[in-house]
Every structure is written in structure tokens, then in C-alpha cells.
Amino acid sequence: MKKRLLAYIALLGALVFSQCRQLDLEPKGIMGEPELFGTEYGVKMYFTGLYNWLPIEDFQYYANDGYRKNDWGTEKNSQGAMSGEYFNTWISVDNDGFGYWPYDRIREVNNFIQSFPNYKDKFPDETFNKLMGEAHFLRAYFYFGMAKRYGGVPIVTEVQDPLASSEVLNVSRNTEYDTWKFIHDDLQFAIDNMLSDTKETGRANKYVAAALMSRAMLYAGSVAKYTESLGFKATELATQQGLAGMEPSQANEFFEYAVAAGKVVETGPYSLYNKLEDKATNFARLFLDDSSPETIFLKEYNRNSPRGNALQHNYDALMSPAPDMSSFVGAESFVPLDFMELYDMPAYTNPDGTPVRFDSRGDIRDGMEPRARGTMYLDGDELRGKTFSIQRGIYRTFDGVATDIQRGVNSAPINSNGNRILGGKGWTTEINGVTYTITGAHGNFEDQGGENNAFGSAFIRKYINPDMATADVRDWRSDQSWVVFRLGEVYLNTAEALYELGKREEAFDYIAKIRERAGAKVVRPAIDMTMTNIGSINKANYTYSLEKSLQFIRDERARELYAENHWWWDIRRWRTADQILNNFRQRLLSCYYVADEGKYIYLDEDNRFNRQWNASKSCYYEPIPWGEIGKNNNLLPQNPLY
């Protein structure tokens, strides 16, 4: 018995120890470098994470709080709401940003660029070069996200050893010029090494790299040309050292890069979207058709993917009015008159100053530029089986000129003594025995806040998916792709860069293509070289003068790219943001019924919340995150005005 027990113990011991012979086993559930970098599919997996974090200001970009926010309210806090592109009561300009500092992602790219050559023999040259090019594209995109915020940042191209001495780890900032040149060089590498295969729309190729180059170099050129007008040089160390700002003499180099990049894109298989006869619907469809020949690069969403990975969004639920067209909290972003009137508009005021009388509210759409109608929904338009109905109130009689309303204040005589009737949702009034509903079904309600309450006369149409049923329009149900780059934008980039280089006629060749597709009345306006310092939005008084036709090109961007998260970056790089957003009190176009005539009028009013936007000159550069400076004093000096 005893012997047997001993034998058992010995056997057990042998078993236990024999199992421990190999402790250093490769874990089977984790992929290492050979699996990821050794096959094309592995590299794709490695890149997917990086693509997810590219600094793309899309549906899930929370203007003052970061990318892929994964928050149901993100679309309310969009960049358009922050910058005054929308009437929206939620947020305003926050110069401090959110500390964007993606050196973790850049390290992942650098890790690839450093180690991938070890696997060169596993790939045909073409594939190896293509993947190497893609890595450079990704790195350039992250640097672009920083350069437009901070100017010069440290250029790190190596995988730093975390145990290295602090002299090595505490990198200094490079100049802004060097940073943009670095972005250019990375993208040039990507263009030279990637292929022209455009099958995967969510993945970069040669033309995607060129499109990013076009956008980034235009940004750099404008920074170089216009930073001088800010007057930072006198007092700001960061500008004196070239960390925040460049010299006007450096501008043309970048404008030329932008033009060259645009020409590369034009060699690709792209054309302006022109599939539908009706130009307004055509313009709206361009953003919903994933097979659009205009699209160069998409960020795709998928509503059936697991929640929590930021692959669904709420755009429809937060841009369409509830309950008729949304089953969630509904719309809160509206188009102010300041942007509406950039497009061709029918006259709503007669030459003698009296308001034009319309037979129906929807008549305001007649004579409006088709592109404008593809960008916004107006009274009479249909969505998800319902018709938009937007009216602010009723005038018993209106026997004066439009300016008699004194921008809509209650104290104006024509608005007093019950002549102007405003009301809440569903309220009615009786005039001479006839009962009228005071407002439209979708606003403007005096008893409600900003939600589902058309301030002005238009809701956003761009990117709205009309094919969803209202019951389905809820949080996290939208999955239309975000069009990151499209040919229309590249044309506008090229046009602006050409004009800055003095090639005016060539610039307007591109503008004409855009305006032709838009259905604008004048496709190719004559070039006007008169100098002006007055902008269009808010009649801003710029601190420098420019040719009127250049201002026209800038306005063309505002028209074509409205609600695509470009405008804020545009007014930043033009260095006009602090003048455009200088007491920018949006004007709203309000519709009234004139009871004694049975007609409708449209009036230019101030918004009821006295909502306004302001930006100071500190908005042109965000501060280098203070926490990073705390860790690394070599990042000083801090950016201007902080």
C-alpha cells in the first residue's frame, strides 16, 4: 500500500514537472510582428487600427472634444455648430482644443516603417513599395492633424526607446516650415510608391495621397502668406522662432505643391458626380452614393457592427426634425441667412424696399441655385413621407418696408400692438373669424428651445439619408459613409492655389466646372482684380486686402463645401476667423403670413437668442498640450498668446 502510494506520487510529480519543461511558449492568441508584417493581410490588419484613428473631421467629430467621440450628442456639437456655420445653441469657439497629440499612432507607423524592410523578401517589390507608401500616407495624415493645430511640432521618425536618456526622449519642436515640408515629403513618397488601384474606397492609394497633399499644401501656403497679417512677430517668441507661422516668401512653394498634387488626382479615374438629371437631387445624392465617381476616399460606417467601436453615427436622427422625420431628439442645426445668400437666391425684397409677396411659402425655392437646394431642405420639400413646413408667425397687415421690422425686435412699431403674432407649437389665432395656425409644423416656435425648431428657414439636407424610415431614424442607426476627399474639393484647392499664384484664368476653369455641376446661373464670372478687404460672411473687415475674384473663390468653397467641416479650417488658414467671428450674429430668414393679403413674405431678422460667435487671434494656433510641456520643457516656447 505504502509502495503504491509512493509510486503514485512519483508519477504525479513526473507529470507535473514534465509539463513545465517549456515555459517560454509563444502565446497562440496574439499575433506578433512576423504574422502582421510578413503577409499582406497582416499588414492590412495592422493598418486598420491606424485608419480608424486618422484625424478626419466626420460625423463623430466632437468639435471641442476630439475624434470618434462615440457620443450620441456628437452631431449637435459638430464643428459647424462651433464655428457659426450652423445656427445652433450648443457650443462656440474654444481656442484651447482638446490636446490632440497622436504620437502613439505615429509610433505605430514608425514601428512599421522601421521593421517592415526585414520582411522585404516575402513580398513582390510592387507590393512592398505600395505598403511602405501607405505607411507614409498614414504618418503624413497624423502630422497634418497636428500641423494645422499647432504649427511646428517635433518630427519623430524613429521608434524611441522608452528607457533612453531624457536628452534623447525630450525632443524639441521643429519649425512650422519643416513640419509642412515633412508632410509634403511623406506624401510625395506615398504618391511615388503607391498604386493607382482604386478598388478599396476606404483605403489609400496614390490618388488619395495626392488629395491629402492638395488639401495640406493649400493650408500651408495660406499660413505662410497670411500669418504676417496677425502681427504676432512683435511679441511672440514662437512666431519669431518660426514655430508658429511662416514667411510670405515661402507661400508659393506650397501653392505649387498643391497644384501639382491636384494634377495627380486628375490623372485618376474620377469625375464630378453627374448621374441625375435634377441638379439639386444630384448634388444631394453625391454624398450617399458609395459608387460615386467623384469620391476619392471614404470613411465607411456600418450599423450592424458591434456598438462601442464608433462605426455608427446619429446624423439623421440629429439633423432631421422630430417627430415627423426623426424618432430621436431631432434637429438642432439650421442654415443661417448669411450662408444661404451666398447662393443664387430669388429676390425677397423689392427694389422699393417692400417685401416680395409670395403665393406660398415654398415659392422661395424658385430661382434658388440647385446646389443650395441639394444642401438644405426648405418649406415644401419632402423627406420620409412628410413635407417641411416652416413659418415664424403672422402679420395682420404689412404696409411698410422690410427694414421697418428693425431686425425683428418686438419694440418696432410694425411688430407692436398685436400686428405681429408669434406663437408656440400648434398655437392658433383668430383673425376676422378665420382660424390660423401661427407657425409651421417644424417651427419657428416661441415656446421652445433650439430643438426641432427651424430658426431661419432651412434644415440641413447634405448627407441626410432619405431612404431611412422615420421609425428607424434613431441614435446609432445611421451608417452613410463620410466622404473624406472628393474631386470637387480638389478642384477648389487647385483653383485657389492657382489664383494665389497669379494664374487667374486657369483657376476659373476649375471654378466653372464646379458651378456648372452646381447649376449656378453664372457659370464663369468675369475676373475682377479690384482689391477689397471686406469679406462676405458678416461683412468681415479683413486685416489685409485681396482681389475680389479670390474672395469669390473663397465663397465658392463655402457654397460647395457647406456642412463638410471645411469652413472652420478655411477661415483659420486665411487668418480671417477673428474678423469673421467678430460679434458674428447670424441673420435668419423668417417667413410670415400676411393675413389681410393672404400672401407670404420673407424677412431678414436677428436670431431670438442673441446668439453670436467670437474668436480671438489665439484661435489660429492651439496651445501645445500643457501636460506635454510639463513632461518635456523642450517643447517651449508655447504657441502665441497662451
Next chain:
Amino acid sequence: MKKLIIYSILGVMLLSVTSCYKADNWDAPSARIHGRVIDSYTGENLLSSQNDWSIRIWERSWTASEPTNQNLPVKQDGSYNNSKLFAGTYDMLPYGGPFWPVTDTVKNVTLNGTTEQEFTVTPYLQLLDFETHLEGTNLFMSCRLKAPIRTGLPNLVEIKPFLSLTTFCGAGANSNIDIGEYSNKRIQINKSWQDEVGDSETSNVYTIGPLPVKAGYTYYVRLGANVNDANRKYNYTEIVRVDVPR
């Protein structure tokens, strides 16, 4: 049983309170710095608005890393005061206000107890001959601009009216009635002094109005003008009280 619970709860509470009893090992900051910002032309305090700009200070007795600046906001009367600073040596610089950039940082000011430090600055602009008058419930304000130094003067930006219902008036925090009826009446210039005024040191009279005011109210009003330097802060007129008759 009940008593036991009560006592043990009391005991735990007593313990939790006494555990917090030990005082902080660092004294609360108690050094005070105060002073005036003087207009070099008038010798008086610079006409300012509440918290419109600040004096930057850097604590140099902290050597573990590069100190980041702290800001001492300048008050409407052109003075500043902070009595909750750590004792030590500081560098000080009036920064970002409506005056020619001050390049001489005042180095190594020792803070211990109460310290007074004055600064003299040279404003970009002076606003002269400030006048107000009422026509019914419409207010008009006028002034002339004077630029004693015109070489290198950044472009004029605007002349803006400020109206307030309290004695705090200006572009600073909560110091004006910010409505379109007023701000739309600002005169936007955006020209160089030479283009706008010419060779003269003093401009013609600018009049701003009509600004609608309410009968029976008391307003505190002033004008501000700024130039296109990095900060675009305003030089002001003095504040005038306007009583609108009932």
C-alpha cells in the same frame, strides 16, 4: 444592540474625522503683490476694463522645470492685486494689453509679505474729447483718436461703443450689454493711421449712434478703439454716467 450600532458608527465617524486632522505640510500661499499700471502719457492709471488683460509672472525660485506663467488680471481702475501667491522670486511682465509691447521683463521681484510693483506702459491710442448726448432715447457718443507714436503703429481696427448697467464698463468680463443694436454701430476702420487720418497726430471726431437706450435707466458708457496687434485690446475713454430721463 441599537446602542452598539450607534456607538460603532460614532466611533467610525470620529476615526474618519481625526484621520484628516493632520495639517498640510505646506503653508497656504500668503505673499501679496499689488500695484498700478501707469499710462506714460497721462501719468495716471491706464484706462482699462475688468480682466481684459493680465500681468504675466513666472516663479523663478522654482527650478525643477521651466515655470509656466501665471496671470494677474488687471482691474478696471488699472491696478492689480493678488494676495495668495507663494513667497519667492518672480519675473513680471505686462502682456497682451493695449500698449506698445513691453520688452523689459522685471526680473527677480521678491515676494514675501506685501510687495508693490508699478509698471509704466505706452498706449497705442488715446481717446480724447469724449462726449455723450441724448436725443430722446437715442444715445450718441463721440471722441477723437490720438496716436502719439505712429511709426510702426499696427492698422486701426475699430471704434466700439460699450454700454453697461453697472459701473463696470468695457470689453472685459460681463462689462457691457452685448446686443446687435450696439455692436453693429461700431465703426470698423481696418486701415493704417496714414490712410485713415493722414499726417496729423489727432483724428477728426468720430460719432457713434444712435444707440437705443431705455427711459428711466442709468447707463455707464465709454468708447474703445483698438489696433491690429496680436491681442487687439481696446484703449478706452473714461466711463461716463448717463441718466436717461423718464
